[in-house]
Amino acid sequence: MTNLSVNLNKVALLRNARNFGKPSVIEAALTCIKAGAQGITVHPRPDQRHIKPEDVDALAQILTVEFNIEGNPSPQFLEIVRKIKPTQCTLVPDAPDAFTSDHGWDLATDGSWLRPIIGELKDLGVRVSLFMDTDLTQIERAKEIGSDRIELYTEPYATAFRNGNVESVFQDYQKAAHKAQEIGLGVNAGHDLNLQNLEKFCTISGILEVSIGHALIADALEVGLFNAVQDYLKILSFK
Numbered sequence: 001m002t003n004l005s006v007n008l009n010k011v012a013l014l015r016n017a018r019n020f021g022k023p024s025v026i027e028a029a030l031t032c033i034k035a036g037a038q039g040i041t042v043h044p045r046p047d048q049r050h051i052k053p054e055d056v057d058a059l060a061q062i063l064t065v066e067f068n069i070e071g072n073p074s075p076q077f078l079e080i081v082r083k084i085k086p087t088q089c090t091l092v093p094d095a096p097d098a099f100t101s102d103h104g105w106d107l108a109t110d111g112s113w114l115r116p117i118i119g120e121l122k123d124l125g126v127r128v129s130l131f132m133d134t135d136l137t138q139i140e141r142a143k144e145i146g147s148d149r150i151e152l153y154t155e156p157y158a159t160a161f162r163n164g165n166v167e168s169v170f171q172d173y174q175k176a177a178h179k180a181q182e183i184g185l186g187v188n189a190g191h192d193l194n195l196q197n198l199e200k201f202c203t204i205s206g207i208l209e210v211s212i213g214h215a216l217i218a219d220a221l222e223v224g225l226f227n228a229v230q231d232y233l234k235i236l237s238f239k
């Protein structure tokens with residue numbers, strides 16, 4: 001079964017629009033857990049536009065499910081991960097001012113300096129995942145430099161699905177997932193997954209985790225967070 005890790009970035013984004021701490025990231029996490037989510041994901045960006053280091057600290061105190069911290073492995077980010085030692089760290093090649101995450105790693109360029117970071121995090125007991133596109137050679141490099149998993153960046157799939165021409169793109173994700181599994185990498189996925197495109201995506205066998213934030217929090221504005229989480233879990237459990 002594919003685990004659901006709810007990304008709470010957008011709860012923090014709304015919280016930051018005032019200075020009295022509502023909506024609460026902690027309360028949102030507890031609601032997601034009560035609804036059955038198997039994980040919580042946060043992406044503490046350098047500009048702290050949403051998740052702040054103190055959110056990460058507070059979540060670490062209360063989480064009873066997997067904790068996935070995503071980000072570019074800057075010194076400040078690694079300081080957070082070393083302190084928290086989350087279940088999983090997903091390394092993402094985002095620039096500090098990125099509008100959002102919009103590409104996977106180029107490990108031909110970055111693999112050599114990522115390798116020791118991956119090794120350090122694994123030595124700390126943190127599962128390491130690399131945010132990747134569907135390029136098969138890049139996926140092979142992810143294994144070579146020691147990553148435990150990859151997270152397939154799914155915005156191209158989501159866009160093609162929305163545009164009604166998803167089949168060829170979907171096959172790229174099928175091939176990428178199969179290649180990763182063939183060489184011993186676990187496969188996660190995330191970015192712009194939603195209630196409409198998730199079921200098809202999860203027909204790909206062996207997807208271990210989907211991390212979903214933007215669409216799920218948007219859905220929660222209509223049906224409530226508890227119900228939104230359960231709507232996604234219904235799709236995943238029927239897979």
Ligand SMILES: CC(=O)[C@@H](O)[C@H](O)COP(=O)(O)O
Binds near residue numbers: 009043
């Ligand atoms: C890595 C990824 O695709 C998302 O988890 C990312 O965290 C989205 O970031 P924003 O919520 O800042 O758009």
Ligand SMILES: NCC(=O)COP(=O)(O)O
Binds near residue numbers: 192
């Ligand atoms: N890694 C993807 C994630 O955590 C959430 O991405 P999105 O659903 O907010 O696009």
